[in-house]
Amino acid sequence: xxxxxxxxxxxxxxxxxxxxxxxxxxxxxxxxxxxxxxxxxxxxxxxxxxxxxxxxxxxxxxxxxxxxxxxxxxxxxxxxxxxxxxxxxxxxxxxxxxxxxxxxxxxxxxxxxxxxxxxxxxxxxxxxxxxxxxxxxxxxxxxxxxxxxxxxxxxxxxxxxxxxxxxxxxxxxxxxxxxxxxxxxxxxxxxxxxxxxxxxxxxxxxxxxxxxxxxxxxxxxxxxxxxxxxxxxxxxxxxxxxxxxxxxxxxxxxxxxxxxxxxxxxxxxxxxxxxxxxxxxxxxxxxxxxxxxxxxxxxxxxxxxxxxxxxxxxxxxxxxxxxxxxxxxxxxxxxxxxxxxxxxxxxxxxxxxxxxxxxxxxxxxxxxxxxxxxx
Numbered sequence: 125x126x127x128x129x130x131x132x133x134x135x136x137x138x139x140x141x142x143x144x145x146x147x148x149x150x151x152x153x154x155x156x157x158x159x160x161x162x163x164x165x166x167x168x169x170x171x172x173x174x175x176x177x178x179x180x181x182x183x184x185x186x187x188x189x190x191x192x193x194x195x196x197x198x199x200x201x202x203x204x205x206x207x208x209x210x211x212x213x214x215x216x217x218x219x220x221x222x223x224x225x226x227x228x229x230x231x232x233x234x235x236x237x238x239x240x241x242x243x244x245x246x247x248x249x250x251x252x253x254x255x256x257x258x259x260x261x262x263x264x265x266x267x268x269x270x271x272x273x274x275x276x277x278x279x280x281x282x283x284x285x286x287x288x289x290x291x292x293x294x295x296x297x298x299x300x301x302x303x304x305x306x307x308x309x310x311x312x313x314x315x316x317x318x319x320x321x322x323x324x325x326x327x328x329x330x331x332x333x334x335x336x337x338x339x340x341x342x343x344x345x346x347x348x349x350x351x352x353x354x355x356x357x358x359x360x361x362x363x364x365x366x367x368x369x370x371x372x373x374x375x376x377x378x379x380x381x382x383x384x385x386x387x388x389x390x391x392x393x394x395x396x397x398x399x400x401x402x403x404x405x406x407x408x409x410x411x412x413x414x415x416x417x418x419x420x421x422x423x424x425x426x427x428x429x430x431x432x433x434x435x436x437x438x439x440x441x442x443x444x445x446x447x448x449x450x451x452x453x454x455x456x457x458x459x460x461x462x463x464x465x466x467x468x469x470x471x472x473x474x475x476x477x478x479x480x481x482x483x484x485x486x487x488x489x490x491x492x493x494x495x496x497x498x499x
Contacts, residue, residue: 125198129179130154130455131225133216134205135166138410139230139260142448143203144180145172149457149487153179157195158206160184175389187212192219199251201455209236209257210307211396217244217255226253230260230447234345235307238317241350244441249467254446254474258347259454261446262286262365264471264480266423269493270438271477273427274357275481276497282358283426284348285331285446286365287338290419291372291411309345310351313359321347325377327364332424332437332494339373340364343432351470368392421446421490433498438481440490442497453483 130147134140135156157162159396161184168175170368186193187206192215202220204491206212209231220227221244231237237257248255258264268284304407310317315382320342330339346363353361361382366373383402387395421440427433440446454475457463463474 126155126166126181126183126195127198127199128153128155129459130203131157131196131201132205133157136163137205137449138159139444139447140155140203140205141167141171142444143205143451144168144175144178146449146452147455148180149451151179152452152456152459154274154411155181155183155195155199157183157185158447159187166210167353185498187215189215189218192216193222196220196225197225198222198223200226201458202490203451203455207231207233209233210239221247221251221253224251224253226455226463227255227257228259228451228454229257230451231257231348232260232262233307234309234347234350237347237350237468238468245468247432252466254458254463254466254473255468256353256454256471257468259450259471261421261440261443262343262452263347264450265421265438265440265443265446265484265490266346266363266425267348267470267472268477268481269423269425269438270348270352270427271472272436272481272493272495273425273434276427276432276499277357278432279429279434280358281360281428282348282352282362283428284346284361285329285340285422285424286343286363287331287340287368287423288419288421289368290414290443291367291369307344309342310349311342311345311363312349312359314359315353317349317353326373329364329366330417333422333439338366338368339370340366341373341376347470349416351473360415378391394433414445416441419443431499435496437494438490439494440484441488445487446484446489449483449487449489450480453480 174414199487202225204216211284309320327339327340342382343365348363349361352358387398421443423438465473
């Protein structure tokens, strides 16, 4: 049992460290938790600026419902960064529910969101708790842009593009590969999930701010079709994403295809281990701390309806810092007041898209949105 209001599970990872950094900015006491005390201590000491002024403790734990329930009891919010979430997330979600804590995570796994919606959302809502996966730059900043578009009535179709500069972390690389190999990707068409063509390969997109076409992928389908499926304003959602590095984007389909072919006849556990090994060959070290002149982001949303259109662009930087801040603010907000929604809820649905935009702006991570409306 803890006396700290927030538990960061996976705190020694790249994103976990950033969440701890921003919890310190909000002066929120927290538990830095994970499997290895040694890694946690090293991460806090070397990678969290100002950690000596933070109110925190370090706890090593096993990834079991029993151990995690014991750890989470007494806390109000759990921030989970341990992926792939479809593999390791069930125990965390069940433990947070048993302990009566709100749950936030950074997932990019669409199948995980669908599973949460089907298996856990009702139980969280019954307890008045937030179940908010995917509170991260790649999903939430784009959702902010979508929600700004939807402030114009009569728009029912969202065309979303999310781009960033930099390399995925170790955990992100593993999650991308495992998710691509073991689950389908969906977009939303007339409020129903429709599968992206897995053989389509790369898509060419014209994104704001550059003349050169960018390369994009469905990226597992993203969170957006799940968030908006029950929004009465929205019928259709497609989301594509990618990095500005073309060489990296050209390599992703080849890596995924090779891994799929090499593991297609394996048993599930064996296949997971093989995919994780392949991911380690692609990325096996922490990227450097982000640079504002290199690690930039663009979130662009075209919204359309029978008689109107809107376009919102949000330029930003340091997408992992955006994720760390969004997680920390979500936890901070839940300690201050009731959320706007309970059960399965996106960051915007739980905390407000204008509020989240204000937080990102206040910390210098995004520009003011550029909004164009045609009626």
